[in-house]
Amino acid sequence: MANCGDFIKSQFPLIDDDLKKYVEDILDNSAGEFEDTEEIYEAVGEVLQGISEKSENDIRDICEQLLHMLQPDKTGNINGPRKVLDAPIHLASMTTTTNDSEELKSIWLQTRDDNFKVDAKKLEKAEAKLQQKQQKQKDAKVPIAAPVLQTATASQVTSKKDSKLEAKGTNRTQDIRIENFDIAYGDRVLLQGADLVLAFGRRYGLVGRNGLGKTTLLRMISAKQLKIPSHISILHVEQEVVGDDTLALQSVLECDTIREDLIRREKEITIAINNGSTDPSLSTELSEVYAQLENIEADKAPARASIILSGLGFTTEMQNRATRTFSGGWRMRLALARALFSKPDLLLLDEPTNMLDIKAIIWLENYLQNWPTTLLVVSHDRNFLDTVPTDILHLHTQRIDTYRGNYEQFDKTKSEKHKNQQREYEAQQQQRAHMQEFIDRFRYNANRASSVQSKIKMLDRLPELRPVEKEIEVQLRFPETEPLSPPILQLNEVGFYYAKDKVIFSNVNLGATLESRICIVGDNGAGKTTLLKIIMGILSPTSGVRSVHRGLKFGYFSQHHVDQLDMNVNSVELLQKTYPGKPVEEYRRQLGSFGVSGDLALQTIASLSGGQKSRVAFAAMCMANPNFLVLDEPTNHLDIETIEALGKGINKYTGGVILVSHDERLIRMVCKELWVCGGGSVASVEGGFDEYRKIVERELEAQNK
Known part of the structure; x- marks a missing residue:
């Protein structure tokens, strides 16, 4: 089937991978049952014709070649094997007869072999079998309209040292190291042998072209498909808050589970004491709860939550409305507010400025500049990336490169790095050409044999440098228009x-x-x-x-x-x-x-x-x-x-x-x-x-x- 797949790809270079696999599966499942070219055409011909501009005859020729690959001993000829004449034939002499009893020698009137006579019972069985196969093939064509979407997968190599620390529960590092990992989306490899190091307290901007896997990488980290120390808390702002009767301000406060548990316990103890409980341990526990609430500055939490909501555009009236009354865009802002309030060890933000107006973006830029833990943000907003990140992670060619500084510094450093790499590559190419010219010139000169050998060894030892792969420049071309006389x-x-x-x-x-x-x-x-x-x-x-x-x-x-x-x-x-x-x-x-x-x-x-x-x-x-x-x-x-x-x-x-x-x-x-x-x-x-x-x-x- 590998030959069939390669052949189909060569004939239809633009065929979708899912569609190619579908055609291969049909051919594979029925490889031994196809009787002739016509059956292959009925099974996959219409599909192949629908994705190209080839004629019906071209598609039938392709189907015949597929039959040869599947069943080398068969041909697409439905009239049986061809007979090859082993000597020239004179047609006139073939039509002559010597007498009435002599067997006719005419090639037109010659009786067929018994081998070619049709058995009625066999023909009936074959027709029934063909009808069953055609029905199966019709049923099999249904999935074309809605191919199954592939999902992302990740694999990773972890060090024995980290695994032992994790098993003992003694790993207390706040830095995150994800080394030698791969991410694929179906058959498409997004990252291969990549490394990602996130130092605690730094703010990382993840950049790269559309479709290379930035969002997928964030999802792999938040879903723990890429392993990081279990004690590190992660929050990925991706889904909007579910609307219910909870007030917006309370929805944010609920993120602090420690504070919520202490307040709930304080209420339970107070009710018990007010109902006449004389248990002395309750008074002691209540004092401890008050001390812990004071220690985490629980009384300041509502004000802090309100400041965050206000910065993201929530008025005082909106903060006291039920979450179900907000649209999807405002619920996404609420999800962002909850994340900022809860302060996880690693905060993952995917295009946070999409849902915000300019006033909220400026507020968020200022707020995140003092973010105390680790931040990893995907953004297309150039000004945001110049203001917030301390480091830039550049995703390209299935790997991640790290640059210190904001986006403007990254852009300058990357351009300079590419220029140096290109200069180094061109210099090496000149050096190779010079050595090769010397070798070719004196290869057969006995007096220069040792020098030639030396040059050959030097050429072999040169590291293989590759030219800088320039990203294809994106162009958007809007249509030409005819002028109109004002007013417009x-x-x-x-x-x-x-x-x-x-x-x-x-x-x-x-x-x-x-x-x-x-x-x-x-x-x-x-x-x-x-x-x-x-x-x-x-x-x-x-x-x-x-x-x-x-x-x-x-x-x-x-x-x-x-x-x-x-x-x-x-x-x-x-x-x-x-x-x-x-x-x-x-x-x-x-x-x-x-x-x-x-x-x-x-x-x-x-x-x-x-x-x-x-x-x-x-x-x-x-x-x-x-x-x-x-x-x-x-x-x-x-x-x-x-x-x-x-x-x-x-x-x-x-x-x-x-x-x-x-x-x-x-x-x-x-x-x-x-x-x-x-x-x-x-x-x-x-x-x-x-x-x-x-x-x-x-x-x-x-x-x-």
């Missing part, structure tokens, strides 16, 4: 409310052109997404007038659209379903414009990383050739390189752009105008993002006082 888009005295006692904004007077690069900022819940929907005509203003050019065509992107992609198809099929009737090459070209090419375009959407799904959503949005882009938090799950490419793509785009984002670097790259939502209005800010950041920092200072 205008909001005059626009207001909106969902209920008369809850006005979102009023008296909004703003406009945009095809040259516009507008960024909308503001606190969560201030009405940014509502404003976008009014601009696009999804919502109608409750007052005022919205005017748009009749040729204006919006392209709308939001994280909500990424979540609603069909997860059971691949990227090409997704575009085919959304925009039917175009050649496959056009769908692939469109996906390639957003960095989804090769085998990646044929993977199921469910198997793609968050950033790769976002790029597919961009490709789908731009397939309709919009001339005005409305982007709501487009950077969520994109890696730093792709955000950089997004900024460059927006700057080259000839249409208009309105952007809602909290990514400071992207805002600075593209935006020429800043709209601030808040306080029931939308206003354009002079001075751009620098001025807005100063406003936010002043608000935070006032809040802390």
